[in-house]
Amino acid sequence: MAGDHKDTAFAREPTRDSDGSRPRVRIQDAVKSFAGRVVVDVDDLTLGTHPIEGLIGPNGAGKTTLLRMIMHSISLDRGTVTLSSDGDGSEVVLSDLPAHRMARHGVVKTNQVITDFEKLTILDSLLLSVAKATDEWPYRIYREQGLYEDTVEGILWYLDRFEFEDPLGFAKSAGEKKLLDIIRCLLLKPRVLLLDEPTAGLPDDIRDQLMGLIDEKAAEENMAVVIVEHDLHVIWTMSDYVHFMAEGRVLLQGEPRSIREHDTVIEKYLGSGHV
């Protein structure tokens, strides 16, 4: 994918190798504008060549919009988003599919702002996430116990690691809701996980634990992770590769260290006070 790089001078060997079976999302000629203002204009971008990739840029750079375009929760003015995997050679045009089909293809996104089901308890939320369409037909009115028994192990795996005040009750704090949002997504066993500012609002210890887990999963389960984050410490320590966006375009790509020291990034984003 070296040909896609806007600035190949910084394209070095990634810290961890991609074994090729990791799914990749390719965004081509994708444009989205709101009220006449172009918010995203990406020529050709491939995400997922490395286990964990960071997506950074100043406010209004179009990062969240780009993730939403991948999820197809907003429509594209033009362009395509394709999910491909060398492992089984499959290729899916995500931008032709409705939003609810993304999860089935393993493309999942966590939310920047707190997003929750007000009427559902934590356990409800988790069971909702693991339930398949066949569990949810109008006539399957005795399915609950079976679903619970089939899936409780996976749910408890997370509940043991991440403590909620009352898992049978409602998520109480903003932190719990944020954590719940991410666990809901992890329970979907994603192949491509898009994290939109995952650490905002999380206590430090939970943040570290969660990021450690995601790091592990990216390496062991061949999951492609894309992190949008303002806490750059997370980006520099976790990502194997970084994309820098500004004004709707991807201006730079490369290893974290090279991006961090690049003049453009310092000028447009980090500021000269940055060390």
Added chain:
Amino acid sequence: MNDCPISIIVMQSSVRGAGQQTLMNHDAEHVPTLARRAGRETALMDLITDSLVIGLTEHAPLILAAMGFALLYRLTGLLNVAYSETITLGAYLGMWVNTTYGLNFYAIVLPAGILAGLISVATYFAIFRPAKNRNVGVLEMIIISFGLSILLRHGLQFIFGYPVRFYNVPPPNTIFVLGVGVSSFRLLALGSVLVLALLLFWFIQRTTFGLQIRALATDEDLAQVSGIRPLAVTVLIWFLAGVAGGLAGAFYGVGSSVAPLLGWRQFLLILLVVLVGGAKNIGGVIIAGIVTGVALTAMTLQFGQVLWAQLVLIAAFVIILKVRGRRMADTGKV
């Protein structure tokens, strides 16, 4: 002025038949027009001119009501089901002033509209403003307005009784437009549509108050910060919408009869006209209203059955909404 309402009633009820129960008024003077021309070869041309003239004049109150409803819907975000009773109220108030004080229709039409406007403002203060302050959801707001609609409708029935009532007016002059007879009341209704449309255009586009309305429609918090008084603007919107609805009601009432269900029978059509025509501006509502009126008349003349015309129209409009709704499906919240 008490001399001849009976003849109107007889004439109307004899022709109306099924139309009595329908969403629209079917008027006496048009039917002979068709009969008169039945044998001619220029039937298609006649159908077109008839549809245009009758459709425009007969359905002028629909356009009027739709403009008021759209104003309220666009600027306050409320789908007010009780708007149908604003229309009914206009009809009853006009009839009450007309029969109680023996006033000429031309003299009572504006007061009826203003009274309806005041009642509309009263419902805002009594119900919709408290509801908004209590952060009632959009869906619940519609159900509340539905409840108010039922309450007012049967309240009117309680006061005025169930029997159909009539305005006490001399038969209107029949004026021939393109060879089609049209009552002077209907021309007045059409004139009111024009006046109100121009007034609204001028109001919303030109004056500072219009600027405030538009600011309020875009962002209430922003409007408040920039020193605009949302309350005054909102009250004005409710008043104008009420006047439009009341006038429409008076025209409906004098064109046929007054009954508690008068406004409710028009409600679905108004809603369709506003939703299909009015996402962007008042002009769209007017165009959709005209198309609706003309299409209804043309189909009624063709089928000889008002209800089928309505059925076709309902189906067509819902499909338009469906097709358009799909294209605009942009959730974007997640």
Added chain:
Amino acid sequence: MNLDWLDAFLVSGLFYVMMVIGLALLLHLQLGLARIANFGVVGFWGIGMYAFGVLFVKVDWPFGEVWAFLISVVFGTVVAGLAGLLVGWLIADLDIDGVLVGTLGFATAVWILATTEQDLTGGALGMGGLGFPYDIGSVKANETLWLVILTILVAIILYYVSRVHKSPYGRLLISIGDNEPLARSLGKAPFQTKLWLFAVSSAGMGLLGAMYGVNERFLETGNLGIDITLAAMVGLVLGSTTRMWGAAVGVALTVGLFDVVIQFYLPLPREWYTQAIPVLREMVFGGVLIIVLLFRPYGVLGDMRRDKLMRRMHGG
């Protein structure tokens, strides 16, 4: 069986109350869980009633009355279910204004068809010829048995709704009503879900309509006004839109109060019942909607408690 103690009018009053409870329960699935405001309940109810009645009366059945009856009931239910699919397809991806237009428009379309297709439906004059599929003696006995059968049906609907609350399906409905975009991002398909919800609940409404037609032995377009929708909605809102028992409690407190208690147990002057009471009833219903949604949005029973339910099911 001696039924002298039972007032025939009371039986029909109870029948109406029981039927509205059934409708309110089905509306609860749509409005309370999935948060779809169906203003066209009467349309689904009515199309079931008319589809049943027309098939039963107009077809020259070659076999026994009972079989003809059962086939017609199934037909009415299926037609209402198909209508639910159609309307669901029209409105499932529309905003709340589109839902209002679609459901209200459907109810109006049913009324128009029932009125204009006079050869089939008898139009505004109405159509007779319907009756019970059995005869156990007096009219009162037949009606009482029919009330018992309706009660069993409504109990089954109540049981289904209670199971929905306790099943993954109910959770799916709640999630879509609560936050549709979020549910979609978790792979849930709101469109299909609403489609099937409408098909199933409309079929139920149609079946209740057919049963009502039998009880009246006469089909009238006058029944196709807003009254049925209003009764179901008022009952549900007063009880609690989101709780299963809300429908039963609320309908008992509204329709039950007017059509049973006031009708039979209050010593009011005769002429009030024909003139003032029906109008007053609707006024009260309208007022109840306003007052409840302003001051106690989840009705007398309050909001649903998923935490309690989860504790009961999975807390052990």
